[in-house]
Amino acid sequence: MTIPSRKADSIDLAAIEEKLRGAKGKQFWRGLDELAETPRYREFLHNEFGDPDVEKASVSRRDVLKLMAASAAFAGLSGCTKLPTQRIVPYVRQPEEIVPGKPLFYATAMTMGGVARGLLVESNMGRPTKIEGNPDHPASLGATTVFEQAALLTLYDPDRAQAVTNEGRIATWDLFLVALHRARDNHRPGKGSGLRILTETITSPTLGSQIQGLLAEFPQAKWHQFEPVGRDAAREGARMAFGEFVNTVYRFDRADVILSLDSDFLYDGPASVRYARQFADGRDVEMTGGKMNRLYVVESTPSITGSKADHRLPMRSRDVEPFARAVAGKLGMPPGGSTATQVGDAWITALARDLQKHRGRSIVIAGDQQPPIVHALAHAMNSALGNMGETVILTDPIEVNPTDQMQSIGALAADMAAGQVQTLLIFGGNPVYTAPADLQFAKSFLKVPLRIHLSLYDDETSDLCHWNVPAAHFLETWSDARAFDGTITILQPLISPLYNGKSANELLAAFQGEDVPAHDVVKTYWKNRFTAAKQGDEKAFEAFWETSLHDGVVSKTALPGKQVRMSAAAAGGSARLQTGLAPASQDQAEGGLEIVFRPDPTVWDGRFANNGWLQELPKPLTQLTWDNAVMLSPRTAQRLQVTNEDVLSLQYGGRAIRGPVWITPGHADESATVYFGYGRTRAGHVGDEIGYNAYLLWDSRRPWFGSGLQVEKTGEKTRLVTTQFHHSIEHDGKNEDEDSVNAFDRDLVRIATLEEFKRNPGFARDPEEETTRAQSLYPAFPYTGYSWGMSIDLNRCIGCNACSIACQAENNIPVVGKEQVDAGRIMHWIRVDTYFRGGLDNPETVHEPLTCMHCENAPCEVVCPVGATTHSPEGLNEMVYNRCVGTRYCSNNCPYKVRRFNFLLFNDWETPSLKLLRNPNVTVRSRGVMEKCTYCVQRINAVKIETEKQDRAVRDGEILTACQQVCPADAIVFGNINDPKSRVSKLKAQPREYGLLRDLNTRPRTTYLAKLRNPNPEIG
């Protein structure tokens, strides 16, 4: 999709900096466009639905009149339609557990990078319709990330691979088996030489035992693993430090001081949800009794974790290693290599002192995109700080076979090039697209005489394979996998494979001559394991199996912590850890910018490229949608004389790509971040041909960053779409009637340091607002029954956007596409606004989720000419779709800009598979209808009906809104504010509570808890 670029919205960075310096007091800003007051920003400020000329060109005034007349006529007649004849198709034999109209929940898990996160999946009459976290699973605790939420859409994606194909022609599974067995028999004499298996990271015990069984039968065969966004560095770093592979589990619940060395532990990684919860709990002053943990972050690319830091320093990725050495030095370890760093000595000293003050209660965590040496240094520091066994737990590895995957894929590419590979079986993954460019994977791949690919999509790799087998989605098949701490979940299906997909277990079993369903493979493995452990008889096994499936975890499978001695190299502190991957000095010689590779925050390594929910989900911090960009710091952009949307030519390691610039405040200078996952050519209808492909620059020898990037302005511009300044509720500051009305007078985000909070706990309250609140000409409505309200804790919110996508899944919210997002028509009912404070180099960040406030004096209700938005006696601001005629007056009158209008028929009413996706308890809206957050009224009503039947009141916590349920940080709490004992009432009674725009006397039911920071007084 191409949108013509418009006349440049020029952003004068120097002027912005000048402006920021001149500002007095608190000043929050949402983006560069706002600071520069570009025409585009002003347009959105005054016109919520932005760009009115999207359709203007095609509709004349006469057409509008015609359409109006016609729609008035049809609106009148629509009441007289006859309901269509419907059929009811009951079962022939009804399964016992199914009660039509009532959902069932099954425990299963989804793997990312091979590692499981436990889920509870809702099934309505056999259709999986919503994914939730499993509260009993250690990696979930009831919440999920954006990826699990969106996995549902992938299941129903009509672009999935749907048939076995051979050389591009549709074949059958049986024909494939013939070919597969012929290949297997050909490999028998050579004991499997020339037979290769390529998988992603595997933690599945069943799959592991199957592969090992195959390798035992074919000892010359080789198993390669490659996960593009892998954890090689963490594995190698552990080996460097301890002489063996270990898995690291962090206890953020015990940590008072945390140093992140370029680690985005709140968003990225198999335990991010758990860590986010523990981290947020550790900052909840009411929970901890006035204490807060303190987070230091050094990083190149602004991340979620960086946005929560009390002290954040942007630095190039390659400067993290010397920085770590410098900190290690201050901790009393001989520093080893170079400690040359731009960071002031006072800063490091203060940090080191803080760490030392919290021995055994601190964590030093290194990012997966940092080289092994940094991980080893982090381990050494944790060891020196006495954190081992306290906040840092070491266990055996969770992978079946931990390997250096970059080496593994390199070896495979080399062997293929040398013609040593006869048969290559690829289980998942898309190496032709994701393999580092220097390996020239595709070229050598074509030398393999038989290439077989098991894949969810007909992707770039499938295109080059002889045989393609459609893979079963994880909701369609059986398997098992380990979580970050080793806990095993047996994955169970919710639905039969929609397209006869096969799982890796089935394909491997078929290779070995047993064409059995995955269920049998997995259950047989567990039966053998159960019997081998002599845990009981057949009956005991069935009980164990049922319990494990029901709970979503196999009990007592978490790996125990173990004592590991630091290896000789690391024992002497960092002095002997001298072998970094790319010594800083050598790199500097190359000149140019640093290039940093990152997985995209939403489409990840590209596997979710065809997922519309993730494509449209604004990326945290930048709020970009439908694209990847080249991130530059404002200063670097200024030096290069480039601005947003300028297309650059990037040359690195002899290869070149082109990508548009996005200036990112807080990015490290002289560094450019590029994101994987875009520039796909065979992703599907949604994901093809958008963005640039960063894999084309990827170098397996310098996996996550490197120097020597040359950039060149091409003179072209492209259109990037960000929602950063959509739905802005700032005042434009230009109203002449009131003096001193300024943008920052609205106090939308309120923030204080822990010290300030202790001195003045009510800092967020404004007495003036409180008085205006009480004023009304009308008698107050008595809310006697339930009274629903919500509290959002800005101190907990990490800005991961999981709420937006969970809401989308729960409430049948459509995807609108890049062009419509650009016109300000994104449909998300809850958005996460990002505010910055301070200079462009390293601003502070505040995330603020915003959704319908369910105002008691709702401005939208009084202006609706047809009574389509009304108020319920329980305080809900209701939206009645079937009454709405689309005047948009309500939206015009909403000071929070939370209403969303279906300008077009955004919901797909045609595609059969997408009909299965929808929540049956929420109307699928049509064109011309306004919609907005309902506080998940379908969930409220369902619980209320159950409790009424049982003749009791709704218990606190019984109703969870979708956004609340998914929130990893537990920032959103919903409940009955008429019950003083409910959680939400207690939160609203806290001194940090404040409401948005309360001075308008809207009496919002959703209120906020102000954010706190805990800076180190020594740094200030």
Place this chain on the structure above:
Amino acid sequence: MPQIFHRSTNTLSRLSIYGAAFIVILLGYVLYEISASPYLTEVNVARDQPVPFSHKHHVGELGVDCRYCHTSVEDSSFAGLPPTSTCMTCHSQIWTNSPMLEPVRSSYRTDRSIEWIRVNAVPDFVYFNHSIHVSKGVGCTTCHGPIGDMPLTWRANTMQMEWCLGCHREPELQVRPRQSVFDASYKPPANQLEMGRRLVKEYKIQSLTNCTTCHR
């Protein structure tokens, strides 16, 4: 200059002005009548079914309880339509050769569902829940009419919003004791209003008329 229009034109124009208003009102009335007519609402129109199932026979004459077939009426929003196996509990023993029941037997044999024509329906944007109504003392026949007298089933009420609201506004007019909810031959007592008021209190029946009660 002679008059162009005859004097009677005055009367005619007055008539047509008032007449136009009358026509608009008449049109509105006609539309209303059409929308409430059995042609659109299908009230009292018996529907042909693949098997001519008679509630009159099963309920009125044999006294089979509603919940024998509509099993989820107390638990779920949907009352449930019986799977073929429920029919076959009896019809594997009686009327085993009846040609009328061949679709039932064939369904059981071939594992293909019987496709019934829906009689009672509300639009997709209305979320009706059987279980809560049953539990609050709304009888089956209150909405579904004299089901025990229906040889082929027809819709007894319009199921239009106005009709729903009638009861939601004044539940005391319709509510009955819980033990009589499934009684197809139930007749409201003479003191309905008095009993209704008592039951409304006893069953904690709320008069829910806000939009999201039914529309989400």
